[in-house]
Amino acid sequence: MxxxxxxxxxxxxxxxxxxxxxxxxxxxxxxxxxxxxxxNRDALNARGNVGIWLASDVELAPYLSLIxxxxxxxxxxxxxxxxxxxxxxxxxxxxxxFSGELRAIGDVLLDQLFFMRRCGFDSYLLKDGLxxxxxxxxxxxxxxxYQLANDLPEPLFRRKHTAx
Amino acid sequence: MYKYDDYDQRIVDERVAQFxxxxxxxxAGELSEEQFLPLRxxxxxxxxxxxxxxxxxxxxxxxxxxxxxxLAHIARTYDKGYAHISxxxxxxxxxxxLADVPAILAELAEVQMHAIQxxxxxxxxxxxxxxxxxxxxxxxxxRPYCEIIRQWSTFHPEFAFxxxxxxxxxxxxxxxxxxxxxxxxxxxxxxxxxxxxxxFQVYVGxxxxxxxxxxxxxxxxxxxxxxxxxxxxxLRVYNxxxxxxxxxxxxxxxxxxxLGVEDFAKLVDEEWQHLKDGPGTLTSxxxxxxxxxxxxxxxxxxxxxxxxxxxxxxxxxxxSNWYQRNVSQHKVxxxxxxxxTLKKIGTPPGDITDLQLDTVADLADRYSLGEIRSTHEQNxxxxxxxxxxLFDLWQAAKxxxxxxxxxxxxxxxxxxPGGDFCALANAxxxxxxxxxxxxxxxxxxxxxxxxxDLNISGCMNACGHHHIGHIGILGVDKKGAEFYQVSLGGxxxxxxxxxxxxxxxxARAEMPNIIGKILDVFVESRIEGERFIDTYGRIGQTxxxxxxxxKAN
Numbered sequence: 001m002x003x004x005x006x007x008x009x010x011x012x013x014x015x016x017x018x019x020x021x022x023x024x025x026x027x028x029x030x031x032x033x034x035x036x037x038x039x040n041r042d043a044l045n046a047r048g049n050v051g052i053w054l055a056s057d058v059e060l061a062p063y064l065s066l067i068x069x070x071x072x073x074x075x076x077x078x079x080x081x082x083x084x085x086x087x088x089x090x091x092x093x094x095x096x097x098f099s100g101e102l103r104a105i106g107d108v109l110l111d112q113l114f115f116m117r118r119c120g121f122d123s124y125l126l127k128d129g130l131x132x133x134x135x136x137x138x139x140x141x142x143x144x145x146y147q148l149a150n151d152l153p154e155p156l157f158r159r160k161h162t163a164x
Numbered sequence: 165m166y167k168y169d170d171y172d173q174r175i176v177d178e179r180v181a182q183f184x185x186x187x188x189x190x191x192a193g194e195l196s197e198e199q200f201l202p203l204r205x206x207x208x209x210x211x212x213x214x215x216x217x218x219x220x221x222x223x224x225x226x227x228x229x230x231x232x233x234x235l236a237h238i239a240r241t242y243d244k245g246y247a248h249i250s251x252x253x254x255x256x257x258x259x260x261x262l263a264d265v266p267a268i269l270a271e272l273a274e275v276q277m278h279a280i281q282x283x284x285x286x287x288x289x290x291x292x293x294x295x296x297x298x299x300x301x302x303x304x305x306x307r308p309y310c311e312i313i314r315q316w317s318t319f320h321p322e323f324a325f326x327x328x329x330x331x332x333x334x335x336x337x338x339x340x341x342x343x344x345x346x347x348x349x350x351x352x353x354x355x356x357x358x359x360x361x362x363x364f365q366v367y368v369g370x371x372x373x374x375x376x377x378x379x380x381x382x383x384x385x386x387x388x389x390x391x392x393x394x395x396x397x398x399l400r401v402y403n404x405x406x407x408x409x410x411x412x413x414x415x416x417x418x419x420x421x422x423l424g425v426e427d428f429a430k431l432v433d434e435e436w437q438h439l440k441d442g443p444g445t446l447t448s449x450x451x452x453x454x455x456x457x458x459x460x461x462x463x464x465x466x467x468x469x470x471x472x473x474x475x476x477x478x479x480x481x482x483x484s485n486w487y488q489r490n491v492s493q494h495k496v497x498x499x500x501x502x503x504x505t506l507k508k509i510g511t512p513p514g515d516i517t518d519l520q521l522d523t524v525a526d527l528a529d530r531y532s533l534g535e536i537r538s539t540h541e542q543n544x545x546x547x548x549x550x551x552x553x554l555f556d557l558w559q560a561a562k563x564x565x566x567x568x569x570x571x572x573x574x575x576x577x578x579x580x581p582g583g584d585f586c587a588l589a590n591a592x593x594x595x596x597x598x599x600x601x602x603x604x605x606x607x608x609x610x611x612x613x614x615x616x617d618l619n620i621s622g623c624m625n626a627c628g629h630h631h632i633g634h635i636g637i638l639g640v641d642k643k644g645a646e647f648y649q650v651s652l653g654g655x656x657x658x659x660x661x662x663x664x665x666x667x668x669x670x671a672r673a674e675m676p677n678i679i680g681k682i683l684d685v686f687v688e689s690r691i692e693g694e695r696f697i698d699t700y701g702r703i704g705q706t707x708x709x710x711x712x713x714x715k716a717n
Contacts, residue, residue: 080199080202080325081202081285081325082325082408083285083322083323083324083325083326083403084403084404084408086321086322086323086324086325086403087322087400087403087404088404090322090400095438109199111186111199111203112324112325114321115319115321115322115324116321118321118322119321119322141178141182142175142178142179142319143174143178144171144174144175145175145319145321146175146315146316146318146319146320147316147319147320147321148443148444149321149322153443154443155316155392155443155444156171156315157315157446157447157449157450157453158443158447158450160171
C-alpha cells in the first residue's frame with residue numbers, strides 16, 4: 001500500500017489515479033491524464049472532482065493558462081533520476097494561477113523529498129514499501145539552503161542580511 | 165581565499181550527516197544499488213575497478229596549507245598513501261573503503277572541504293585560471309564569481325537531476341585562456357562593456373567527450389548583478405529541453421546544436437525575462453562580501469630585479485632551466501608564480517604522495533602565504549613567492565620530487581587514470597604516458613621542441629582532454645585488445661579547437677615511435693620560433709600522415 005504524505009504527516013489518499021482512459025471513468029475524485037482533460041475539459045469540469053496528472057515529458061505551455069481552478073495536479077516521475085519534474089513543478093506553481101495541491105507521483109523516494117518540497121510540491125505519493133513516518137525526517141535535511149525556490153522567496157544572501 | 169561563515173559550515177555539516185545516513189541505509193539494504201548510485205555519485209563516490217574512488221571538491225582549485233595537510237592525512241589514514249589531482253582541479257582518492265567515506269567527509273568538513281557534486285548529473289566544480297588574482301593582464305579576479313556560482317549551485321533544488329553533468333568555467337584574463345573556457349557547458353568570460361561596466365560574455369554548449377564542440381556565444385553582455393538569474397534561465401531551459409533518452413546525446417551541447425544557437429539563446433532570454441531583476445539578482449552587499457575574501461594580500465615593496473636570483477641562474481643550469489620553464493610572471497614586482505609539476509618520470513601524471521602533500525603545505529607556509537592551487541593540467545601552483553626565495557624553494561621542491569622543469573613541454577602530459585583504475589576505460593593510459601616520458605627524457609631535446617600539449621584519455625569520456633591536446637591520444641578497444649588513436653591540432657587556449665584524427669589506431673608498443681615520427685616531421689618542417697601547433701596549422705595534417713603511415717619498405 002503506497003503512503004501519501006505531506007511535510008507534516010501521513011495523509012489519506014482519496015484520489016483515484018486514472019493512468020489510461022479505457023471506457024468509463026471511476027466514481028469519486030479522479031486524476032486523469034492531462035491531454036485527456038485538455039480534450040474533454042467542459043465535460044470533466046461539469047463532472048467535478050477532477051484533477052490532472054502530467055507526464056514528465058509534457059509540453060507545459062498549453063496548460064498554464066487553464067489550470068487555475070483545478071484542485072489537484074500531479075507530476076509523474078518515471079524514474080527518480082529524471083529531474084524534469086522539478087522544473088515543471090516550479091512553472092506550475094510560479095507561472096500560472098493554480099492554487100490547488102501539487103503532488104509528486106511515480107518513482108518518489110526519500111532522498112529527493114527535500115528538493116521536491118523546495119520546488120513547490122505539497123504532497124507525495126511514496127513508492128510502494130516506503131514508510132510514511134520515516135519519510136518525514138527527509139524534509140529537514142538542510143536548515144538554510146543557499147537558493148531561493150518555491151518555498152523561500154529570497155536566496156540566503158538576502159535572507160541572512162535581513163536577519164542581521 | 166573564501167572562509168566559511170556559520171551558514172556555509174552548517175550546510176557542509178548537514179551534508180556529512182545526510183551522506184552518513186545514506187551510506188548506512190545502503191549497507192543495511194534499505195537503499196538499492198540503483199537508488200544509491202546517483203546519491204553516492206553526487207558525493208563524488210565512484211565504484212571503480214578495485215575500490216571506490218572518492219573525488220574531493222577543490223573549488224576553483226584553491227586550497228589552504230591546512231586543507232592540504234588534511235588531504236595528506238586522509239591519503240595516509242584511509243588510502244594507500246597517495247592522492248591524484250584531476251583535470252577538474254579536484255583531488256581523488258583511489259582506495260578508500262565505502263564504510264570509511266562518512267568519516268572522511270567529517271574530517272574534510274573540519275577544514276571547510278567536501279565532496280559535494282563532484283560527480284553525477286548535476287552542476288560540478290566551477291574552474292578558473294590557476295593564476296587568478298596574481299597574473300598580469302587580468303581584468304578582475306574571477307574567483308569571487310566562482311564562489312558565488314559555487315554557493316548557488318550547491319544543492320540547487322531544481323537542478324540536482326539534470327539530463328547529464330554540467331560544467332562551468334570562468335576566465336578573466338585579457339590575453340590568455342588557461343581554463344579551456346569554450347569547452348565547457350557554460351563558459352563565462354568577464355568583460356567590460358563600452359560604458360566601462362563589468363559583466364560577462366556567456367558561451368554555452370562546449371565540451372569534450374564523444375562529441376567535442378566549441379561553445380557558442382549566447383549573451384554578449386550580461387551585467388554583474390544578473391549572473392545567477394541568467395544561469396538559472398540557462399539551466400531551466402536545459403532541464404526542460406535536454407534529451408534524457410540517450411546519455412550520449414544528453415549534454416547541453418547537443419541541445420544547442422539541435423535548436424541552433426539563435427533559437428537556444430531566444431529560449432533562454434524568454435525564460436530570463438521572468439527571472440531578471442527578481443530576488444535572485446545579486447546585491448552589491450553580497451558582491452562586496454564575497455570579493456572581500458579575495459582582496460590581495462599586503463605585498464612587500466620589492467625590486468623586480470633580485471641580484472642573488474641572477475647569480476644563481478648564472479651558476480646553476482638546472483635551476484635556470486626550472487626558472488625559465490616553471491616560474492611565471494607575477495603582477496607585483498619582486499614576486500613570482502611557481503608551478504610544481506607532478507609529472508616526474510615513473511609517476512602517473514597528477515599523482516602525489518601524502519609526504520609530498522605535507523611538503524607542499526610546508527612550502528606554501530614558508531614561501532607563499534599558505535595557499536596552494538591545483539591546475540587542470542594536474543600540477544600545483546604556489547602563487548605568491550618572493551623572487552629572492554626562489555632558489556631555496558627550488559632546492560626543497562627538487563628534493564620532494566616536483567621540480568621537474570618540464571612545464572608546458574611534451575612530458576608535462578595530461579592523462580586520466582585509465583584502465584589501471586577506471587571501470588569506464590577502454591584502455592590503459594598510464595603506461596603510454598610512462599613510455600613517452602622515458603623515450604623523451606632528454607631536456608635539451610624537450611626544450612628544443614618547445615611547448616607541446618600532449619593529452620591522453622583511456623576512453624571516449626575524454627577525462628584526459630585528448631581532443632584539445634596539440635597531440636591527442638585516445639585509448640580504444642579493438643576486439644578486446646587495447647589500441648590508441650592519435651589526433652593532431654587540438655588546442656585549449658583563446659583559439660580553442662578540436663584535434664583531427666590522424667588515421668587508424670596503433671598498438672601500445674608502437675606509440676613512442678609514432679610520436680617520435682610526428683615530432684620529426686615538426687622539427688624538419690618548422691620555421692624558427694614556431695611551436696608544434698603553429699607548424700601544424702601551417703602545413704596541415706598530410707605530411708604527418710604520410711610519415712606515420714609510410715610503408716615499411
